[in-house]
Amino acid sequence: MAFSSLSRLRLLWCVVALCIISINRVECIAVMSVDLGIEWMKVAIVSPGVPMEIALNKDSQRKTPVAIAFRDGERHFGEQAVSTGVRFPDKSYSHFLDLLGKERNNPVVKEFERRFPYYKLEADAKTGGVLFKHPEGMTFSPEELLGMVLAYARELATNAAEQPIKDAVITVPAFFNQAERRAVAQAAKLAGIKVLQLIGANTAAALNYGVFRRKEFNDTPVHILFYDMGTGSTTATVVSYQTIKTKDKILAEHVPQLSIKGVGYDRFLGGLEFKLRLGERFAKEFSALKKTKQDVFDNKRGLAKLFKEADRVKKVLSANTEHVAQVENVMEDVDFKHPITRAEFEEICDDLFKRVAAPIHMALSSAGMTLGEIDQVIVVGGSTRIPRVQQELHAALGNSRELGKSINADEAAALGAAYQAAYLSKGFKVKVFHVKEACLFPIQVDFSREVDTDGVKSTKVVRRVLFSRNNLYPQKKVMTFSRYTTVLCTLPSTMG
Incomplete structure (x- = not known):
């Protein structure tokens, strides 16, 4: 039976469509996320034809210890490294995230030594940073150790996606300053990872919550308090969800956006x-x-x-x-x-336990809001399962307020970061969900200016705050200079 002209046209379009799909699948490159915690990491991937999913490790587990051990000339990762640490504690390294970007005399380093007295630490003569002194005479910086762990994470993602992966979004604690974030970026570079973004773990969890509820948001802000108690720290975050009007080329549309309004934390409670x-x-x-x-x-x-x-x-x-x-x-x-x-x-x-509520009060104060303005409370992080922690939360929030557990407490940040990785990648097209993080520490610039006082010329250093505390980003600020000058951007180096 002969095809009609319409049938031939339909067949032609089907062939063309199949070709386009094939081309896209070849050109698309899988991306990954690493939810980097002080004790555990979760790796998620997005690959062509596969939605966001957690990459299993070699023990078929969904989370992997952030640990590395050196013994008999070999490196061991994950549970094997932890097991080695029980027999040879000074040859297995874990919980070292807090040492990133720190000088030897930093109070955080002193706290690390109190917690883990079996490690021998020394100062790096070149950088002033921290070095682990290995029993066999070698030394490792925290950045080098993290680089090895991230390379292992990349290997897990590559195996799960069945194709090479180099692009990633990595979560960091919300309270990490620029020195600490820069150290994570350096470690990722050592692992051969191209960092698309370092995103706050609190922001990533909030994004995961929002992307599956985008139809529930409108131009009226919804304020949600996320409380995250993990292994090493506790963070409370006030997040605002609403739709905003954007103009993309010609068409104007309303898209959802989350904004970080306030953050409170306890760096050593977990x-x-x-x-x-x-x-x-x-x-x-x-x-x-x-x-x-x-x-x-x-x-x-x-x-x-x-x-x-x-x-x-x-x-x-x-x-x-x-x-x-x-x-x-x-x-x-x-x-x-x-x-x-x-x-x-x-x-x-x-x-x-008496410190459980403090991050909540800090977050509300930072946001300039009261508890009555919070529409919902969501708890994440494995340590929120401790009964006394929940009792303290109810006491602080009011016994009538429900502690929402509508997202996966262990994987929310990893999946949120994976969504952001797909959004930032050129190989995928996902629905827009704008993310505005908050700058917890002010960023300022120093520049020199020539002044004339009674005919005497001198140089004066002028300091301007470029981004104040709680400034939302990404955003741009422009400074115009009338002549060539040297500008020094000053980033906070304190532990917060």
Whole structure:
């Protein structure tokens, strides 16, 4: 049967469409995101024909420890590195994100040494930064260690996407200053990663929440408080959602936008500190047994075993009111068995729990808002599952206010960052969702200006604040100079 002219035309268009799709699939390049935490990282990918998804590691797990170990001339990552750390604590490196961009005498470095006394740190003679002194004589900077971990993350993403990946959006804590962010960018460069954007982990989680609810927003702002307690820190963020009118070429359209209104944080409040408190209690109880020649506080391997058990017990006590800590052969063939209740755990960490609400008050103050103006509260981060944390949140927010758990607490930031990576990539076309982050620290410029005082010429240094605290970005500011001059852009180097 002969084709009609219309049928031939339809067939021709189908062939053309298939060709176009094939070309796009070949030209599209997969992108990745890394939700970089102090203890864990989650890697997500977006590839042609595949929506946002979490890349599994080599143990088929959805999250991977941010850890690297060196032993017998080989590098080990993830759980293997953590296991090595239990036997050889000073040969496995973890929790080093806080050392990025820091000088040796920084208070944050001192806090790191308190938490992890088995590491030997020294100052870099060239940069003044921090170096880990490896037992075998080598030294590693935190940036080098992170570069290796990010290279491993890139390998996981490449395996999941079944094609090479180099473009990524990486999350950082909202309170990271420019020195810390620059260190992350340097580490990514060592890993062969092209950073499309460093996005706040709080912003990425807020974006993940918004993209699936874009139809719910209009020109009336909706204010949501995100509370994130992770392993190393706690962040509270006030986010405003609304649609804005934009003009793209000729057509004007209304698109959703999120804006960070205020941020509060506690840099040292998180699951890690709870674990350390419990681990110290176990170490004291073991030491009190007096069954070993050497004190457990002087035994790196014994301490590592007790702290690992403390982490397990901490999680169990979130679901049970009592449990028994058990460790075989802590040291010198002596076992440890100790009952612990949730009430005891809460007593040990009572002063920490009293700090839970502070980031909320800080965020509201930063936003210039009251709690009554908040439409909803969303909790993310694994440590928000601790019952006492939830009690403190209810006390601060009002018992009648529900703690929303409508997003995946563990993966929201990774998926939000993956969406942003696809948006910034040239290989994908996604629906527009504008993101306005807040500059937590002011950025200023210094420039010299010639002045004439009673015929005497001199040079005066003029300082101007370019972006004040809580300025939204991305945005541009233009300064015009009448003559050639040197401009020094001053970025905050404090820990905040």
